[in-house]
Amino acid sequence: MNGKRILAFGAHPDDIEFGCGALLLDVAERGAHLDLAVLSRGEAGTHGDRSKREDEARQAAEMLGAEIHFPSTAGDTRIRADLDTTLLAAKMIRRLRPNLILAPTGHLNQHPDHRETSRIVRDGHRLARYGKTPGLEDLDPHAVEALLFYDISSEALGTDGLTPILVDVSPQVEKWKTLMQCHSSQTSNLDYTDLQLSRARTLGIQMGVGSALRLYSEGPLIVASSADLSSLRSPRL
Ligand SMILES: [Zn+2]
Known part of the structure; x- marks a missing residue:
């Protein structure tokens, strides 16, 4: 992860920290550069x-050591995967040139902004790659x-047609709790922090580790070297 851009x-x-904050804490410790793109201010x-x-x-x-961006969209509850917003995401991707992108799953039964953001990023990352996309001429293509997709809430489990990847995040659990508590306005009624920690613990038990996050790929993933196979394991179900 050293030098990789995410x-x-x-x-x-709060979506990113609650959905995949433990993973981001871990990759930041391993030297990755983090950018966060938040499509509304939760207004x-x-x-x-x-x-x-x-x-x-x-x-x-700041706790993640990440740069944060608030691109201009239609705002909370109004985020839509229209062409303008998709091109906005594609421009960010061309400008920031990440190795890895993380986005919410696109499951239907969740906040529509999460679903729409999933589609915006999925389509935007393709348009960022295509050489002659109208509207992106000022920036070099980027592949x-x-x-990878992350679950924001328990009802967002995006397993349909997706390949799940379970990541051991046990060493980050305490820091992740503190990270989520940065969003104090969201933790006063429902205990979202405990909910996320409990989900991670349940996945961890399935894996035979302390706590785990589940990410998803829409297609097959390539293991670059047979040496990397040595770190792969199946869950203990
Ligand atoms: Zn949200």
Whole structure:
């Protein structure tokens, strides 16, 4: 991960940290450069306001050592995978040139902003790669090495047609809890922090480790060398 660039997309200020914060803490420790793209300021949320939620996201980004970006979209509850927003994501990808992109799963039964963000990123990363995409002429094409999806909430399990990847994040659990608590406006009623930690613990038990996160790929993944096979394991089900 040393020197690798990772770009994580979220619809709302807390999505990235709750969905895949433990993984980002781990890759940051291993020398990756992190960019976070947050497509709204959570201004339509029940708790917190635009300013507070942006502050919380900036605080979390600082803990991750990440650069945070708030690209201009239609905003909370209005994020749509239209051409303008997809090109906006593609431009970010061409400008930041990540090796790996993370995005929410596109499962239908969840906040529509999460679903739409998933599609925006999936389509945007393709347009970023195509050489003659109209509207992107000012930036060189960029092909990422992988696009992986993360679950924001328990009902967002995006297993349909996707390849799951379980990642051991046990060493990051305590830091992850602190990272999620940066979003204090979101942790007052429902205990989202405990929910995420419990899900990770359940996956960890299946893997035979402390805690794990589940990521997904839309297609097959390539193992570059047979040496990397030595770290692969099947879950203990
Ligand atoms: Zn969200």
